[in-house]
Amino acid sequence: xxxxxxxxxxLAPVPMLALFAAFATLPWWIGAVGLYPYxxxxxxxxxxxxxxxxxxxxxxxxxxxxxGAYFGxxxxxxxxxxxxxxxxxxxxxxxxxxxxxxxxxLVACFVSHRRGIYxxxxxxxxxxxxxxxxxxxxxxTRGEDGLLNIRRPEADFGVVAWSLHSNEALYAFCFAxxxxxxxxxxxxxxSPYGRVLAAIRQNETRARFVGYNVWLFKWTAFTxxxxxxxxxxxxxxxxxxxxYPNVMSLHQSGLVVMMTLIGGGLVSFWGPVLGTVLFFLARxxxxxxxxxxxxxxxxxxxxxxxFKPEGIAGLxxxxxxxxx
Amino acid sequence: xxxxxxxxxxxxAHVVLEDVSLRFAAxxxxxxxxxxxxxxxxxxxxxxxRYAPDRGRVTFEGRDITGLPPRAIARLGxxxxxxxxxxxxxxxxxxxxxxxxxxxxxxxxxxLADLSRDRAVxxxxxxxxxxxxxxxxxxxxxxxxxxxxxRALEIGVGLAAEPRLLFLDEPTAxxxxxxxxxxxxxxxxxxxxxxxxxIEHDMKFLFGLADHIYVMHWGQVIAEGAPATLRxxxxxRRSNLGELG
Numbered sequence: 001x002x003x004x005x006x007x008x009x010x011l012a013p014v015p016m017l018a019l020f021a022a023f024a025t026l027p028w029w030i031g032a033v034g035l036y037p038y039x040x041x042x043x044x045x046x047x048x049x050x051x052x053x054x055x056x057x058x059x060x061x062x063x064x065x066x067x068g069a070y071f072g073x074x075x076x077x078x079x080x081x082x083x084x085x086x087x088x089x090x091x092x093x094x095x096x097x098x099x100x101x102x103x104x105x106l107v108a109c110f111v112s113h114r115r116g117i118y119x120x121x122x123x124x125x126x127x128x129x130x131x132x133x134x135x136x137x138x139x140x141t142r143g144e145d146g147l148l149n150i151r152r153p154e155a156d157f158g159v160v161a162w163s164l165h166s167n168e169a170l171y172a173f174c175f176a177x178x179x180x181x182x183x184x185x186x187x188x189x190x191s192p193y194g195r196v197l198a199a200i201r202q203n204e205t206r207a208r209f210v211g212y213n214v215w216l217f218k219w220t221a222f223t224x225x226x227x228x229x230x231x232x233x234x235x236x237x238x239x240x241x242x243x244y245p246n247v248m249s250l251h252q253s254g255l256v257v258m259m260t261l262i263g264g265g266l267v268s269f270w271g272p273v274l275g276t277v278l279f280f281l282a283r284x285x286x287x288x289x290x291x292x293x294x295x296x297x298x299x300x301x302x303x304x305x306x307f308k309p310e311g312i313a314g315l316x317x318x319x320x321x322x323x324x
Numbered sequence: 325x326x327x328x329x330x331x332x333x334x335x336x337a338h339v340v341l342e343d344v345s346l347r348f349a350a351x352x353x354x355x356x357x358x359x360x361x362x363x364x365x366x367x368x369x370x371x372x373x374r375y376a377p378d379r380g381r382v383t384f385e386g387r388d389i390t391g392l393p394p395r396a397i398a399r400l401g402x403x404x405x406x407x408x409x410x411x412x413x414x415x416x417x418x419x420x421x422x423x424x425x426x427x428x429x430x431x432x433x434x435x436l437a438d439l440s441r442d443r444a445v446x447x448x449x450x451x452x453x454x455x456x457x458x459x460x461x462x463x464x465x466x467x468x469x470x471x472x473x474x475r476a477l478e479i480g481v482g483l484a485a486e487p488r489l490l491f492l493d494e495p496t497a498x499x500x501x502x503x504x505x506x507x508x509x510x511x512x513x514x515x516x517x518x519x520x521x522x523i524e525h526d527m528k529f530l531f532g533l534a535d536h537i538y539v540m541h542w543g544q545v546i547a548e549g550a551p552a553t554l555r556x557x558x559x560x561r562r563s564n565l566g567e568l569g
Binding site: 202 | 372393394395398399403404406410411412413414415416418419422423424426428429431432433434435436437438439440441463481484485
């Protein structure tokens, strides 16, 4: 997943430039293929979520199956900050990131000494606890109805303020956040920190014996990943103007796992991007023909797991060949 | 330099180590030998922090390190290799060494830095790789290396941490004559620059390299001394032949 350390990592590699070019121009061409610009907003939000999730699964080898909870925590935090703290966009987004990070940091305290199936089961359990709280803490979360009428505040840059009321403006804002997040995550995965996480994934024991605090690395990876999920959740609340328990359900957590695995997050940084795009195209294109589109998507997931466990990116991923 | 006094360890009802005391002098190669199940690897695991002893004390350069976790012990300048190879299999040989270098360890939380620009760290990692004879195999993934090369890399990762004391757990296990000769040459070269402690089954190999040897059996040290002294010891001969089991 990470190339050799002595090879220069470009700031923006070709797949990233292609991705940015595709999304920067999407509002102008997506209508021609029978789809709509708001789909681009959804895809970008989920790519941010999936890339953050893959910091855990693909880079660190930590299977979190309850990650939708942090997405939901971010969405709720955005709305609650707007209703109770400050209506400004930056405060609300910061609250989404901070709440995602705080929830992740707390859960990570309990799961970071585990790995494999025990780690996965604990993340499901904590995800369910957070989902349950969202449903039952009615006075704060408004129960199953969730937070409605979240406004889209202006993006105030001091000298100029940018209204996000129109979907076009929202798209441009989401694109800016999306591009920034992709750039930062790319850099992070290829930094010494990312390399240590990948080393821990490969051999936790050896990492300990060369002097790394494995628990702390796992804790920070979980917290960062939850913070990114919180950011994605905040953007979701901004776009959908609501936050409700379903966004943090186990179903939601399963979707991000499927997107990441089908796309090839285990072997490529770009796997979650491919998986997310494929999911939304399946939903909107396949969904136009059959209500059972998720069945077909599930079958695709099974086929990938059976015949190409590396995912779609595995088809293009060239491993370094052993020399003789 | 390194001293372990009266170490005891038991797993359930099974006593694995009983009153084991060892001293490793600076700049020397100390060997630990004994038959299978003598407690040699458990002893290494106690000395390098994998397990905490039930009783006893371990000191390194005067500092009590009893029960410290492996990462803390590694950061004090103590490194180890493993009998069952423990490498970062998906990483290239160079990356295996690189991730163990103090330069990367110090910057482990540098989340936005670019390692490929750090020429000093890369040069140091290449040096360490050359030391174990793998410079030409730098780009090959660890899992694609030959068995002998993986053995050499196992030592290379231990060396990359730039330790003052290196524990080698059966570095020749599974190697043929040629591979053993290469490892013997490497260890002979290392002796001049680093304090070494080595578990080894092959008496000829160990006696040819070690300055001082401890013989373990039934979880106890049954003899110690210079190779020349121990060669004549009937207990040592019988122990190694398995006649004392």
